[in-house]
Amino acid sequence: MTQHDTTFPEHFLWGTATSAYQIEGSPLADGAGPSIWERFVHTPGLTIGGDTGDVACDHYRRWREDVRMMADLGLRAYRFSVAWARVLPEGRGTVNTKGLDFYSRLVDELLAHGITPLTTLFHWDLPAALDDRGGWLNPDIAHWFADYADVMFKALDGRVRHWATLNEPWVVTDGGYLHGALAPGHRSLYEAPIATHHLLRAHGAAVQRYRSVGKHQIGLVVNLEPKYAASDSAADQAATRRAHAYMNGQYLDPVFLGRYPEEMREIFGAAWPEWPAADHELIKQKLDFIGLNYYTRSVTRDAPEAWPVRAGRVIQPQATYTETSWEVFPQGLTDTLAWIRERYANPPVYITENGAAFYDPPVAENGRVADALRVDYLRKHIGAMHAAIAAGSDVRGYMAWSLLDNFEWSLGFAKRFGLVHINYATQQRTPKDSARYYSRVVASNGAAL
Numbered sequence: 001m002t003q004h005d006t007t008f009p010e011h012f013l014w015g016t017a018t019s020a021y022q023i024e025g026s027p028l029a030d031g032a033g034p035s036i037w038e039r040f041v042h043t044p045g046l047t048i049g050g051d052t053g054d055v056a057c058d059h060y061r062r063w064r065e066d067v068r069m070m071a072d073l074g075l076r077a078y079r080f081s082v083a084w085a086r087v088l089p090e091g092r093g094t095v096n097t098k099g100l101d102f103y104s105r106l107v108d109e110l111l112a113h114g115i116t117p118l119t120t121l122f123h124w125d126l127p128a129a130l131d132d133r134g135g136w137l138n139p140d141i142a143h144w145f146a147d148y149a150d151v152m153f154k155a156l157d158g159r160v161r162h163w164a165t166l167n168e169p170w171v172v173t174d175g176g177y178l179h180g181a182l183a184p185g186h187r188s189l190y191e192a193p194i195a196t197h198h199l200l201r202a203h204g205a206a207v208q209r210y211r212s213v214g215k216h217q218i219g220l221v222v223n224l225e226p227k228y229a230a231s232d233s234a235a236d237q238a239a240t241r242r243a244h245a246y247m248n249g250q251y252l253d254p255v256f257l258g259r260y261p262e263e264m265r266e267i268f269g270a271a272w273p274e275w276p277a278a279d280h281e282l283i284k285q286k287l288d289f290i291g292l293n294y295y296t297r298s299v300t301r302d303a304p305e306a307w308p309v310r311a312g313r314v315i316q317p318q319a320t321y322t323e324t325s326w327e328v329f330p331q332g333l334t335d336t337l338a339w340i341r342e343r344y345a346n347p348p349v350y351i352t353e354n355g356a357a358f359y360d361p362p363v364a365e366n367g368r369v370a371d372a373l374r375v376d377y378l379r380k381h382i383g384a385m386h387a388a389i390a391a392g393s394d395v396r397g398y399m400a401w402s403l404l405d406n407f408e409w410s411l412g413f414a415k416r417f418g419l420v421h422i423n424y425a426t427q428q429r430t431p432k433d434s435a436r437y438y439s440r441v442v443a444s445n446g447a448a449l
């Protein structure tokens with residue numbers, strides 16, 4: 001590839017991403033069991049405006065229309081997640097065939113339109129019945145998850161050739177067990193490391209199971225956020241090392257290197273357990289790819305008040321920020337891909353999420369949504385990804401987050417990440433300018449950047 005050539009490798013997989021609870025609606029339809037998010041959103045005060053995923057984008061009923069829209073946009077791939085409690089209402093035991101059939105039909109419809117499915121087994125919506133048994137704090141969850149994964153592998157493997165075990169274990173632990181902003185809403189220094197470890201053991205158990213029943217590819221999706229020291233001071237440098245270990249190394253080091261970063265004990269102190277070697281062997285299953293979710297960076301300073309990592313984010317006055325207060329920093333994607341390449345011996349990577357929430361203008365009379373900021377965000381980040389590929393990173397695909405405006409967890413519907421606008425009152429879908437732009441990028445394999 002020459003300097004100005006932005007075409008991507010042949011067969012580069014261009015698509016979009018969503019997750020079950022954020023778009024499907026009908027969370028209890030056809031025998032599905034409740035998830036911890038069903039409980040969380042119906043607990044007053046835990047989501048902005050009391051928003052819930054009861055309807056969301058009504059994708060559970062409009063899925064054919066949505067697949068047709070992906071095909072009309074020329075998308076080649078689609079990353080979605082399976083709601084565990086649709087398939088196993090109690091999280092384990094009896095399979096709900098109607099729940100499984102929803103995903104089987106979705107996969108067949110995608111394939112019929114020439115769209116490659118990438119399937120995430122867990123995207124935060126843990127079955128409530130398992131949470132009642134301790135959820136990610138119960139060591140038994142490793143085999144509960146592997147048994148659920150086994151059901152999905154046997155039902156869909158072959159039609160689905162790209163599996164991801166977990167989506168963003170960091171967010172599950174940091175949001176759900178340390179700070180409590182996300183389901184199940186715990187706030188515990190002692191629970192967080194246990195949740196992390198059991199998430200990683202469950203991941204390892206599912207990958208191990210896949211190696212005995214599956215024939216294609218399986219990986220782990222992590223959100224990585226590069227940390228840049230705010231100054232050369234020892235305190236800021238140390239805080240940056242802690243923040244990097246906590247958000248980035250804490251998940252990939254155990255999987256690729258068989259150990260946690262040494263900074264973890266410094267961060268958690270007495271709350272950081274010692275785990276048996278057998279656990280590390282289970283976690284360290286060989287992966288076929290890393291799924292990278294990239295959104296932003298952090299310029300990091302020492303912050304003794306910022307429990308427990310003691311690292312703070314320094315606002316960059318000259319930067320553009322998204323509606324979720326994330327700095328737009330495309331270089332961070334190039335740097336993160338270089339870090340993966342160098343630290344973990346250049347594993348295959350799919351960018352499984354990249355996108356931004358901006359304040360979009362309303363749908364105009366002519367049907368346009370002129371989301372210029374999102375077009376610019378995509379252009380710059382796809383360019384940053386290309387720079388990493390030119391430097392040797394083995395990046396194999398890019399899934400823009402998100403296909404649709406959707407339920408943004410505790411922020412509800414207030415934040416719009418979609419390439420396609422959703423009118424929640426009518427459920428009308430309207431491709432934004434960013435969708436039209438992305439269609440051209442996909443059709444030209446990156447040349448029309």
Ligand SMILES: N=[N+]=NCCCCNC(=O)[C@@H]1[C@H]2[C@H](O)[C@@H](O)[C@H](O)[C@@H](CO)[C@@H]12
Pocket residue numbers: 019022167168171223225293295296326353401408417
């Ligand atoms: N602070 N800070 N820095 C950035 C940390 C990002 C952590 N959140 C994510 O990555 C979530 C991921 C999730 O998969 C999806 O379900 C969410 O809708 C998107 C958008 O929020 C992203």
